Amino acid sequence: MPTTPYRPDIWLASGLRTPFAKVDGALAQHDAIGLSVPVVQAMLAQLRGANPDFAIWGSVVPNLTWSNLAREVLMDAGAPPTITALSTVMACSTSMIGVFEAAGMLNGHSRRLALVGGVESMSRVQIGLGQTLSDWLRKFQKTRTVGEKLQHLASLKLADVGLYIPAVTNRTTGMSMGEHTEITAKQWRIGREAQDRSALASHRNAVAAWERGFFDDLVIPIGDVRHDGIPRKDTTAEKLGKLPPAFDRTSGHGTLSAGNSSPLTDGAASIWVATEEGLASLPASVPRVRLIDWEIAAIDFRHEGLLMAPAFAIPRLLARQGLRYEDIALWEIHEAFSAQVLFHIEALEDEAFLRERAGVDAGFGAFPRDRVNPTGGSVAIGHPFGATGARILSQAVKELAAMPAGSRAIVTICADGGQGSVALLEAA
Template identity: 35%
Template sequence: MKLPLPLSILAAGRLPQGRFGGALAGQGAVALGEAAVRALLSDPDLPRPTRLCWGMARSHTQGMNPGRTIAVRAGLGHQVVGTTLNMACGSGMGAIFQAAQYLLLGESGPVLAGGSEAMSDNPHLMPNLRWGWRLGHQPLPDVMHQDGLLCPLTGLLMGETVEHLAKAHGITRSQADRYALESHRRAAAADFSAEHLPHPLLDRDECIRPDATLADLEALPPIFTPEGQVSAGNASALSDGAAALLLSREAGPSPLGRILGWTELALDPMEMGAAPIPAVNTLLAECGLRIRDIALWEINEAFAAQVLCCAEALDLPMDRLNSAGGAISLGHPIGASGARIVVALLHRLRQRGGGLGIATLGIGGGLGQAVLVEA
């Protein structure tokens, strides 16, 4: 939908993203969120938020309503309402939409939105232990797998649905590996200083592999089926991170950018990876725009094959898509990723002198999101 009035983005940033088991392991998603909020609001010229909307897809061990805990522990005060949204990969972007809705409905604002995920800290579960285990072996389900990567509607892992999508769209392993290599190349060459928020344990994105080669990627075996094309090298990296944005109805002295519109939609869960296609087409139609009007694009790189399917169907210019890499090279901390790609888009637009941009992603279970911003 096209917004009845643009909403200002006063500030936007993210923590450097840690690799799985890396420098941020053991911190927990609440602590990462707190660090991001504190760092973003360290500028004394920024107004204080009246509400916090936060995405987190795997909150096991993080306590009740992590968004509220983050708000209080980050020093926003007991009077600031904090909420948590679990929408899988769309949690962070969904939190932005939720914050925007509060502002459009009259919240005095500003409202802080974002998301965090500590994938390194996802626990294993012990189902049915409450009523006792009398005899025999028992499973210990991995939260990462059961509540994060497995779609209960299809019974398939996300990568398995992308294998289906790649086959239907004729995307080859070679294309996916080459795209993944380019993601690392772009990320290694990018300047993230404007979007990085400081963290005492990490000052760079740990997942980027500047020395990666095509031969390295081609040597990795398929994950899901022997004849498949999704590998550890052309899929998003498991990681830890947090991203945050401060939204307002008021422009302030120098806003970073504006939100002009967004869309959320649902489709067949087997087509999850293709959800950006109808999401983008719907958003463009509602805002009276065409592909050529958009200066830069961010499609969450859950899988290289998925991005390639969407880019081909939408006829996107590849030099304007994920210009500083994406989740393959930077990591995909699930609850934070939707917010991270909006942060990335805003800063890339400003680096090039401004313009319109769209960030979009597909979500497990068959959902799609897209947001139109201006910087």
């Protein structure tokens, strides 16, 4: 008789991260490896007589200097070279997908503990040659005689001399995330005032969390930089309301501004993924919760909003688990934009959307808005693309671990390309 494979319980233990800083700000001198190395070193220093069985690290913006970022980071961090390392990417969901990948790889005996994380250095984006110029240079390198070189030089046209500069746009549509979000915000009638209120709450929650010491054991210093540089204690609804539209500047109806959108950000973040046996390697003081389930959704963003996928994934996960919104004590929703959080919530409360578009024939009750991002979200804290998954999960783990046993959290991230990821966590 075949036996069912042993599937261990999977735990998440909160990890460490750098402070987050706006692009070209306090962390601008560090590239992706330079930001990641101190985080990995601090994580490895927590372990008691053990090493992780493998590591997964991710970044969204490409760099020609390396192909397997995870391996380079571990080597520069002085980690034992016997730790296998692989890199991953799924836009803003990158390090959350890394967590799901690690969860699937752990088996409770030969693989018990994984180090997962991600990074983005938006200040150190590498500019490359355009494809035509790259092709020309490769062929030029193959020429042997002076005549061949002169002939090849004569073939180069001024129009061929171009640079490739990575941009925060969708390749298929050519539109930025903000431009897409403006369209979806208008479709769901999400106004400027509501977006600014949401952004203000994010800043106030992040500032209050820093002031009461919530982030003290989650953030390590990088040189003289010890705190997130983006949360604004002095911001107000009036100040936010005076900022001009950032993405729709011509119609007179633009609602997204620099104040209610997440800024381009530098930073790195990490998290532990473990079986119960793997948790024994961590200090008891490190918060940990169970990873119960997850869902990954992909939608046709030519017809749906580019960042709408979590609104499809959340009801599918809850229906599978037999849960309602009120059963979730904590909601950590990545704030690419305040508008995106608000139209997700609108969709989750729309039974026609749930039935006809998400394919879930169930109602989940009123959405508990007061349980969303209690210690601040990406609009206030920042959004280094590859790092956000580990940041938001670690933050949720610490918040949830302080709640009564059995309390649950939903953590969601929207991603470019019409994709999104959702995790269901439970306090032990």
